[in-house]
Amino acid sequence: MILSINEVKNGNLSLGSFVGLNAIIIQLSMPLNFLGTVYREIRQALVDLEALFKIFAQEIEVKEKKNAINLMINKCDITFENVHFFYKSQKPVLNNFSLKISRGENVAIVGQTGSGKSTIGRLLFRFYDPVKGRIMIDGQLLTNVTLKSIQQNIGIVPQDTVLFNDTILHNIQYGNPQASESQIQSAIKSACIDDFINSLPDGYHTIVGERGLKLSGGEKQRIGIARTILKDAPILLLDEATSSLDYTTEKNILSNLKKEKNNSSMIIISHRLSAITDIDKIIFLKSGTIIEEGTHSDLMNAKGEYFNLWKNQEVDDLI
Ligand SMILES: Nc1ncnc2c1ncn2[C@@H]1O[C@H](COP(=O)(O)OP(=O)(O)O)[C@@H](O)[C@H]1O
Ligand SMILES: [Mg+2]
Structure with a gap:
């Protein structure tokens, strides 16, 4: 530009040519600038692609049989x-x-952290296969049926609920995208989260934030429960799903579930004993072995580990 200014001064270049030159320089430099961005994007995409192929190359631990049938x-x-x-x-x-759960029966599994409670859920969902022994649903070995049909028939509320950065409605609907409005409302009620949702200015259209960071632990858990209720699977597994809730809400949700899902089999993993006193069968797990089993009163009368844990928790509650 400096050179051409001199040329204009000397009368060798018209003002029009000067403006034209300026336009040409801009036209040239802008795409060159952009080329840098494109180069960076392509590099990043190649790195991402590599990560994606690494995931694809991972060997699946659980393999479906070729002639697997639906559960x-x-x-x-x-x-x-x-x-x-x-x-x-x-x-x-x-x-x-060994454990047997019949139709409509509710079983609670209690025990210390690391005793293998969540592992039972993972095996039932067939994330892993047992090293020895068999797991069956209605007499069908899990290893003989398709993974999809297992996943369809079991509703799990995991220990830590995974939420998408979307609306509460979308997160609940994920359990069953075809659900009607009234089904969604009833799931919200059963999970005791209706009051919370109604108190929000945007109701269930509120965005929950990355991994649900705008919600408290208990709110996330209840959204997870509503989602699983909506899925309406015949087998229900709650893995410490109510651990962040207060005693009354926990009790209410469990009794709602018992009422509505009286045809489903329910497994409740919990470390708080007060919530599970009226469950049909309680199993006390220690280092992966059942050491006590029965109803709450059976186990209290046995005066064993369950009794001791109960006494400890009673003292904690008083404090
Ligand atoms: N993916 C894993 N790989 C290796 N060890 C694991 C894995 N998941 C859990 N464990 C171990 O297995 C044991 C039982 O875990 P878990 O079933 O999660 O216990 P909890 O009763 O607390 O739910 C623990 O000792 C834990 O460290
Ligand atoms: Mg666990």
Whole structure:
């Protein structure tokens, strides 16, 4: 530009040519600038692509049989038969674990952290296969049926609920995208989250933030529960799903579930004993083995580990 200014001064270049030159320089430099951005984007995309291929190359631990059939739920009986299991570390997690749950029965699993409670859920969902022993639903071995049909028939509320950065409605609907408005409303009611949603200015159109960071632990858990209720699966598994809730809300949700899902089999994993006193069967797990089992009063009368834990928690509650 400086050179051409001199030329204009000397009368060798017209003012029009000067303006034209300026336009040409802009036209040239802008795309060059942009080229830098494109180069960066392409580099990033290649890195992402590599990460994606790494994920694709991961070997799936659980393989579906070639002739696998769909799981047919009839009575909804769940059987764990002498199941032994360990993760890659080879440290035994489940040891000769046997459990039978019949239709409509509710079973609670209690025990210390690390005793293998969540592992039972993972095995039932067939994230892993047992090292020894068998797991069956209505007499069908989990290893013989398709993974999709297992996932369709079990509703899990995991220990930590995963929420999408979208509206509360979308997060609940994820359980069953075809659900009607009244079904959604009733799931919200059963999960005792209706008051909270109504108190929000945008109601259930409120965005929950990345991984639900704009909600409290208890609110996230109840959205997870509503989502699972909406899924309406014949088998329900709550893995410490009410751990962040107060005692009354926890009790209310469990009794709602019992009423509505009286045809489903329900497994409740909990470390708070006060919430599960009226469950049909309570199992006390220690290092992957059942050491006590029965109703609340059976276990209290036995004066064993359950009794001790109960006494400890009673004292905690008083404090
Ligand atoms: N993916 C994993 N890989 C290796 N070890 C695991 C894995 N998940 C859990 N464990 C171990 O298995 C044991 C049981 O875990 P878990 O079933 O989650 O216990 P909890 O009763 O607290 O739910 C723990 O000792 C834990 O460290
Ligand atoms: Mg757990």
